Amino acid sequence: MSLFYESLDKQTAFNFKARKKAFKKNKPCATCGRKLSSDKMMVAHINPVKKLSDFDALYDISNWEVRCLDCERKKNIEEKNMERKNAVGSD
Numbered sequence: 001m002s003l004f005y006e007s008l009d010k011q012t013a014f015n016f017k018a019r020k021k022a023f024k025k026n027k028p029c030a031t032c033g034r035k036l037s038s039d040k041m042m043v044a045h046i047n048p049v050k051k052l053s054d055f056d057a058l059y060d061i062s063n064w065e066v067r068c069l070d071c072e073r074k075k076n077i078e079e080k081n082m083e084r085k086n087a088v089g090s091d
């Protein structure tokens with residue numbers, strides 16, 4: 001995350017953060033529907049963006065959803081398991 005912001009110039013990083021903040025405001029978690037305090041919620045990509053240099057994908061607000069940190073953690077674990085399965089899956 002910090003690496004991503006460091007790769008942007010200051011103004012772009014600021015705009016991006018402001019946009020994310022506005023998007024997140026008063027939205028419940030897209031997965032579990034809970035509305036938690038803002039430090040427990042985040043803006044996440046619906047379709048994971050693999051490359052941090054892919055700014056178009058990162059900025060694509062139609063690929064954004066609000067997720068709570070619990071759901072984000074679960075999703076990350078699921079995605080890792082999927083990757084592992086795909087890597088092993090050979091028949």
Ligand SMILES: [Zn+2]
Nearest residue numbers: 029032068071
């Ligand atoms: Zn959630």
